[in-house]
């Protein structure tokens with residue numbers, strides 16, 4: 433059941449979708465309202481925010497709850513107009529010649545035919561001729577491929593782009609005619625509480641999810657991982673810190689490491705044995721942070737530091753200089 437079958441302006445259906453989408457996404461109330469309002473209004477939209485700020489999560493949840501196809505493509509220099517449109521299967525062309533049945537839909541044609549969301553990540557990295565193909569599809573709501581035919585878009589077809597404002601290719605490279613055709617929503621990082629909820633959600637149980645460690649330890653890990661990860665975004669010497677994805681990996685890697693080392697509590701530093709536990713816990717978290725976060729933070733070239741040094745400083749600040757802030761609970 434799509435937007436089409438229930439009518440674009442069926443407000444009770446939009447409300448139902450909004451409620452079920454809310455159950456799948458942590459926080460983001462306002463953003464969910466706005467994205468849903470834009471697509472329900474039949475508009476296309478660009479989501480602008482650093483990696484890991486729930487752009488794909490929001491879009492996928494809306495498409496799935498609305499019951500319309502979600503077609504994802506990565507915007508990069510290889511995304512040519514013909515990749516987007518589709519082409520003849522070369523093996524079948526050799527055997528049977530150019531025939532309509534040999535045509536394999538590209539993501540744009542598929543999204544138009546099926547009335548889906550065409551979600552283009554790193555939209556600003558797509559080449560200019562590809563952007564032009566998209567603008568034409570948006571304006572005409574149909575696409576014509578020479579020798580193949582014209583494909584009208586179903587009414588639920590939308591183009592959604594996402595991009596990272598810190599991308600060195602730059603969001604300003606998009607021409608004003610591109611910007612003039614899109615709505616735009618800017619997303620920032622969520623607050624610490626929401627990030628802890630997201631990390632807990634994504635690291636909990638599952639066949640290869642969290643390691644077999646105690647509840648106390650998992651809670652401490654989530655809190656510490658989110659605090660360390662957020663600190664990477666607040667530094668003068670880094671251009672871009674890690675997203676919540678880094679915190680998720682940090683918890684998963686540290687959980688396995690602690691299990692390997694037989695550490696089953698975060699320690700509280702009050703008695704000697706506990707102090708020792710605390711130190712071993714903190715060291716495992718540092719090692720896991722180096723693995724989970726070092727590739728995700730981009731230091732300022734002029735700062736003369738390294739991701740490893742930045743992480744060690746953040747870790748010392750969290751566990752040694754201000755340990756009270758690190759205490760769980």
Ligand SMILES: Nc1ncnc2c1ncn2[C@@H]1O[C@H](COP(=O)(O)OP(=O)(O)O)[C@@H](O)[C@H]1O
Nearest residue numbers: 457458460483484485486487488489490630676
């Ligand atoms: N608000 C949120 N609710 C639930 N999970 C989230 C939320 N934000 C991010 N995540 C999780 O964090 C990861 C990155 O989110 P994603 O939506 O892919 O980011 P983006 O598309 O902006 O790069 C995913 O594993 C996703 O499940």
Ligand SMILES: [Mg+2]
Nearest residue numbers: 487488489553
């Ligand atoms: Mg994404």
